[in-house]
Amino acid sequence: MSGPIAVVGAGPAGALLSIYLARQGHHVIVYESRADLRRADVDAGRSINLALATRGIVPLNDVGLIDRVDSITIPMRGRMIHAVGDPTPDLQPYGNQPHEVIHSVSRRDLNAFLLDAAEATGRVTIRFDARLETVDFDRSLLQFADGIEEPFEVVYGADGAGSRVRAAIAERGACEYETEWLDHSYKELTLPPNVDGGHRLDPNALHS
Numbered sequence: 001m002s003g004p005i006a007v008v009g010a011g012p013a014g015a016l017l018s019i020y021l022a023r024q025g026h027h028v029i030v031y032e033s034r035a036d037l038r039r040a041d042v043d044a045g046r047s048i049n050l051a052l053a054t055r056g057i058v059p060l061n062d063v064g065l066i067d068r069v070d071s072i073t074i075p076m077r078g079r080m081i082h083a084v085g086d087p088t089p090d091l092q093p094y095g096n097q098p099h100e101v102i103h104s105v106s107r108r109d110l111n112a113f114l115l116d117a118a119e120a121t122g123r124v125t126i127r128f129d130a131r132l133e134t135v136d137f138d139r140s141l142l143q144f145a146d147g148i149e150e151p152f153e154v155v156y157g158a159d160g161a162g163s164r165v166r167a168a169i170a171e172r173g174a175c176e177y178e179t180e181w182l183d184h185s186y187k188e189l190t191l192p193p194n195v196d197g198g199h200r201l202d203p204n205a206l207h208s
């Protein structure tokens with residue numbers, strides 16, 4: 001392979017993918033529209049924690065990050081339903097056995113661990129503040145919002161739900177996709193801790 005492998009998006013998927021590509025001996029450039037979340041006060045998308053299950057644990061184990069991640073997870077044994085008008089929440093367990101839990105983890109910390117591991121391979125370069133506008137497949141160029149163009153030989157789109165890479169592929173007629181918008185929005189609430197610093201809600205559940 002002569003040209004660079006490009007990955008667009010340094011979220012969990014893009015960072016992990018770059019580690020796997022580096023392990024195969026490839027040199028990878030990852031383009032991320034945000035600033036480096038390890039150095040700047042930028043959000044990592046939604047602040048809501050991710051819930052790690054087997055499909056996330058297996059690759060983290062594979063790339064040697066599971067112990068680091070494990071130290072910052074909280075097991076959740078089920079979904080706690082708070083029904084309107086019912087003062088007693090109802091726990092819906094995720095499994096039948098005590099070990100059948102999923103693990104709450106900070107999205108930002110998980111992403112930071114993956115970025116560290118990608119750079120530690122020595123084969124991954126991450127370019128932050130690089131917002132892809134579109135892909136020119138005829139000239140094999142990535143076109144960025146600031147007007148810069150970068151060559152690629154292979155490009156992977158890991159740029160999330162509103163992927164520009166996917167849109168560029170669809171524009172060529174190579175795939176079709178449909179976006180269906182929800183009729184509600186996303187809201188973040190902050191529940192401050194108790195005066196003694198403890199949790200106000202059971203920390204071992206996902207509350208709905």
Ligand SMILES: Cc1cc2nc3c(=O)[nH]c(=O)nc-3n(C[C@H](O)[C@H](O)[C@H](O)COP(=O)(O)OP(=O)(O)OC[C@H]3O[C@@H](n4cnc5c(N)ncnc54)[C@H](O)[C@@H]3O)c2cc1C
Nearest residue numbers: 009010011012013014031032033050051131132159160164
């Ligand atoms: C409210 C909410 C709760 C969720 N809870 C869970 C959960 O508990 N467990 C779970 O497994 N999943 C959960 N998900 C889904 C989870 O967030 C996604 O599966 C995961 O973030 C996908 O990772 P990703 O790397 O593919 O995309 P993203 O996390 O979206 O990362 C995409 C990256 O690409 C960058 N990017 C975007 N556009 C461009 C561009 N044009 N140029 C360059 N870079 C770009 C973004 O800045 C971002 O860093 C949740 C999602 C939401 C919205």
